[in-house]
Amino acid sequence: MAALRAAILFLVFAYATASVLKAKPNILTNLMRERHPRSIDVSAAHSLINEPKLRVDLSPKSYKLELEPIMENNTFRGRVIINVEWESESKEISLHTHQDLKILQVEVRTKDQINLNDAPTILDAKTRERHEKKPILTIFLSSSVPKGTVGEIEITFEGCLEVDITEAFFVTTFDDITGKSTKLVATHLRPNNARKVFPCFDEPAYKTPFEISIRRPKNMIALSNTPLKKTEDIPSDPDSVWDHFETTLPMSTYSVGVVVANLTKTDSMVVDTFGNKIEISIWCRAEYMEALNETLSKVESTFKEISQFWDLSLPLKKLDLVALPYYTGVKSADNWGLIIFKESELSSRGYFKLSQELMYQWLGGLVSPAWWSEAHINKALVGYLSASTAIKMDNGSELDGKWPMTILYSLYYEFSKRYPHSRITGMKQETTCSKIELLFRMLNYTIGEKAFKVGLQTFINQKKYGVFTSDDIWKALHVAAVEENTISQSMCVKEIATSWVTKDRLPVVSINRNYQTKSAVVNQRVYLRERPHDVPGQDKLLWWIPLVIMQQNNLNFSNTTPTTWIPKTKDLTIENMPRSDQFIIVNPEEIGPFPVNYDEKNWNMLAKYLMSSSRLSIPVNTRAKLLHDAWNLAYAGDLSFATALDMTAFLNKERDHLVWDPVFTMIDHIGRHIDSSIVHKKFETYVRNLLTPLYEELGDEKKDDESWKINLRSLAKTFLCRAGYKPCIEEAQAMFKVWMDASNPDEGNPISNQYICPVFKWGSKEEWEFGLQRVINFPSSRRLNERTYLLKTLAGCPITSWKIQKLLNITILEENGNFTDNDIFLIFSMLTGGSRGYTTLFDFLKNNWDTIKIRFENKTNLWDNLISSATSVFTTQEGLDLVTKLYVSRQGEFGSAEHIIEKSLKNIREETKWSVDNLPIIEDWLNVYLKKAAAEGKDDGKFIGYDQEGKEMN
Structure with missing residues (x-):
């Protein structure tokens, strides 16, 4: 989160008057990336959706895989024996083999199914073909093999270890405790890198047992998916041995895992709630073990929590977690029984990343997606369950409100564009996963936690050791919801889910109350924030939307049962609304991923209530939602800005950082949009009146400050500094002078980046030109990103x-x-x-x-x-x-x-x-506000301003 806040500080400063529609959504996208690091697996899997499937003439039944890494020259050799069965008569065999993998020898043998002990028949398989553009090896047999025949394909091969990236079969180097440079090799085969390592049927649905053997130096250890069965000496090479591992349970090719390295371990025998024993080991380089002191106990408790949720033991004898030096993968390598982490991830205090990778052992390992198109469903469900687990494990302190609100804000911005993902197409699969993750959260609330949990437990029991599609999940949840009587017989969970999964959009719900008849008309339509709102076919986009409604006379936020559902229709009338002097809140706690608009009277009653001492009866996420919805609906043109600005009045009393988080985004959006008008100066006065009490109440930073307080103080200071807060600018100039007075300023920047933009914005000609010279004179010996940052601030900060x-x-x-x-x-x-x-x-x-x-x-x-x-x-x-x-x-x-x-x-x-x-509405509101603020003596001269030529106006 610290990195995220630093990014926010930079963007706010560096884009001092930047376009709101470009700047802030990207900040929120970065936020989402931190919570959900971009998954190469999902993006790559998406590109594989349209990959043609292999011929179904035969299917694998088991693998015997031997790998021999040769670290001295960054290569490897191997042999694979694939036991197969012919599903139909054929004289061709096609399997995945990457173009860079050199095939040395191929032999195909068939066996008599009646007399399996008889010698196999060797088929003529001398003719083979490598596809130029596809990773396919085709073996041509001299004669057709009848359906039902069993046999085996033996292939010897060799290839190159990856040295620049930590995927497929890779080699990397680290210094051991003595300072000696040491190599290690490991695999990361998701989603389709197995074909780079050995010829195989590299599709997720082909789950088979593997018998894996690894040749290793005697001074190293080898790890794989299962416990070591035996070690075999090599007479011709006394410095190496073969490690043979126990046969795995059925698993997909991407789950194969191998590590050969000089590592040490700490372990524990864990007994889950069902009495199943599993040895959990933490592996790392010796000097890093101290940093992992608390990791094993965290793994044990998290493992038990997940096992209890699934009501199912993980059918493994051991689970190895490896902190691998210089592992650079965006995502951990979650092989079944062997998980490879970055060192910093395994030693981190939080529980989310750990929960996520352990969850993949059940959902991804024990049960696997049937095809690449299901990868986003798998990732989304893992994401939701991991977040829920992490919140349970540490009472939510790690996520600290960032989930789900942060993800949701980012989705609101992206899906409300005229052309979603047009600027960041690589993020499409990530936002899709995040949307489905929130769909699972919505279902958990609306069909009930019990039905949701029972449904998932049923699903994993039905599909264990096999593969699944999204329909399997929706069906299991539906059956559980019907049994718990949490949905009506006329509803279908699959239909509900599909209405959300298949659209790169989100809805907005409008509630217009009839205060005389105590009824309300509810309308749904596509939420469009970016203008013009001329998206083709938007009238045809409809969702199944749960309406959870809180009434002022009964604010029971623990009751998440929908009052009703909008069943993919545009309009719906609901009865039994409260008295005309009482408000309603729809979709509290962001139960569903959609904003809500109300009639003006209901908004006004909400604003008045939030100003009262009773406002804390509304949970913090709901207070944040009301504020966020009001401003964004106003920005989209669906609500008067006077009403949206009225909703900010309670911020004078509000100090919860979760409510303030979206405020900075909203200030940035509106401020940047109106900064060319005279209204902007009045708006900045409003902003500094809003933020100054908050910032000064937070006070100076202390060593024991919680992270939320540090972040909130930093954001408040950033925006105040941008508005010309004198203490901030004077501090920045004092620090900048240290750099200017340096004997050789081009050697490096001795001050924090946070001070640069305020100086370039509010500072003197001499200070700005000093920065310009640093860019011109920038030495090649320094990191280029330092020059890039300096150039950004030189261009983006000045006014x-x-x-x-x-x-x-x-x-x-x-x-x-x-x-x-x-x-x-x-x-x-x-x-x-x-x-x-x-x-x-x-x-x-x-x-x-x-x-x-x-x-x-x-x-x-x-x-x-x-x-x-x-x-x-x-x-x-x-x-x-x-x-x-x-x-x-x-x-x-x-x-x-x-x-x-x-x-x-x-x-x-x-x-x-x-x-x-x-603008006239905003200006009228600000005029009233500023008149009142002036009467109260606010805006007391702590701020400066410059005209367009840089002359101080105060």
Whole structure:
């Protein structure tokens, strides 16, 4: 979380006036990535969905696999014997074999099913073919093999160990306790890397037993999925041995795991609640063992908790958890019975990552997805159950409210775009998994925790050792819900789930009460935040939506039984609403992943209640939801900003960080959208009046401060500093002077990055030009990301035109050789962050058109990016007039960017309409607020401001 907050600090500073629609959703996406590190497995599995399946002429029944890593030259040899059965008559055998795997010898043998002890028949299999573009090896037999025949395929092979990435069969190096450089090898075969290591039927549905043997140096240990059965000396090589492991239970090829390394261990014999014994071992390099002192007990307690949830023992004799030095995989290698972690992950204090990897032993190992298309369902269910387990294990202190709200906020932003995932297509599978994870959470609440748990237990018992599809899960949950009488006979869990799984959208629910008849009309539609709201086919998108309704006279938030469901219809009328002087809250605690809008009277009653001493009777997540929904619905044009701003009044009394978390996002969004208007100055005064009491009450940081307090203080300081909070700026300038006074400032930056942007924004010409020289003089011996950060802040932080103008002159007009095309791309991107940046860039383009055209004549990417950055971010009529005038005056000269300027004009018209509709309402509300604040003596001179030329206004 500290890394996340640092990212937020950077983005807030560096994009001092950046576009809200670009900046903050990315912050929340980073937040989601921290909670759910991007899964290469899921993304890769998605690309495999359309991969053609292997021929079904024969299927594997077991594997005997021998691997011989040769660390000296980063290669390996191997032999695999696959026992197979012909499902239909065929004279061809196709199996997965990566193009880089060298096949040395192939032999195919069949056996007499009646007399299995007889010598096998060797078939003529000398002809084989490697597909040029697909990882397929085809073996052609001289004659057809009848259906039902059993036999075996023996293949010897060799390949290269991976040295740059820790996947497939890889080798890496670390220094042992004596300082000696030591190599190790290990495997990470998810989702389809087994074919890189040995020829196989590399599809998840082919679950078979494996008999694995590993050749290793005597001074190392070898680990695999099962306990060691025996060790065999090698007469020709006295320094090596063969380790033969017990035969595994049926498992998919991606579950095969191997480690050969010089490691030490601590272990414990764990007896689960069913009396099953399993030896759990923690392996690491000797000098790291102290860092894992508490890990074993955490593993034991978490393992028992998960075993108890599934009501099923894990059918393994041992479970090895390995902290592997220099393991760089985004995700742990969760092989069945052998999990490979990064050292920092296994030694971390939290429980989530540990719960997640242990959960995969049951859901992924014991039962496995039938095809790649089910990988996101598997990951989503593991994610939800792991979060629930982690919350139980440490009372939620690790997740500390980040789950589920953080994930949900990110999904709201992404799925409310006109084109979801258009900017971050690689995240599509992650957001899909997160959405389904929240679907499981919703089902747990709405069909009841008992039915949900019983349903999943039934599912895993029915499918253990086998494979599953999502239908198997929905069916088991449905049966349990019907038996518990938590859904009606007319409902179907599969239909409910499908309505959420199949859409890259989320709904918004609107409640309009009739206070005379004590009824309400409920409406559902697609939630669209990004304008224009012209998504094709949106009227046809409907969901099964649970309506959990809290009434003011009975605020029992422990009762999550839906009052009713919206059964994939647009409108529904509900009765038995409370008296006209009492509010309702729909979807408390974000039970379902959808925002809720109310009629104005209900919103006003909620705002008034939150200002009262009774507001704590509404749980913190629900208070956060009400605030988040109000602001985002207003931003989308579905609610008056006066109402949304009224909902912030209780923040003067609110100190829970979970409620404040979305506040900073909302301030950023609105502030950046209106920063080119006169209303922005009034809005900043409102913001600093809002944040100053909070920040000053939090006080100076103390050693024993909880993480939430540190994070909240940091965010409050960041936003206050951005608004010109004098103590913050003076502190930043004092620290910056240390750098300026350094004898050799180019050797490195001696101050924290947090101080740089405030100085470049509010500081002097001398300070900014000092930073510019550091970029120009940046030595090649330093890390390039330090220069990138400095350049970002030089471009993105200033609110004075001359600084931006000078940077553009140097990099474009003067063509300073210290700046690359990538630097120019970065500068353009940063200048879109706020009105001072993009208006200065626009003026620069307009005033230097001919020179820039020549400069970028052969660089259409730069030209296109410049036109987009300089014209697309305006939000007012004045901006529309400027861009229109440029378009008309330079008609026919835009070249490759013609479509870009036309798109910019279209977008600006939409944003201008938003400004016309909302700025007067925001300004009127702020006028009333500021008049009252002035009467109360707020905004007491602790803030400074500069005009566009950098002159101090206070």
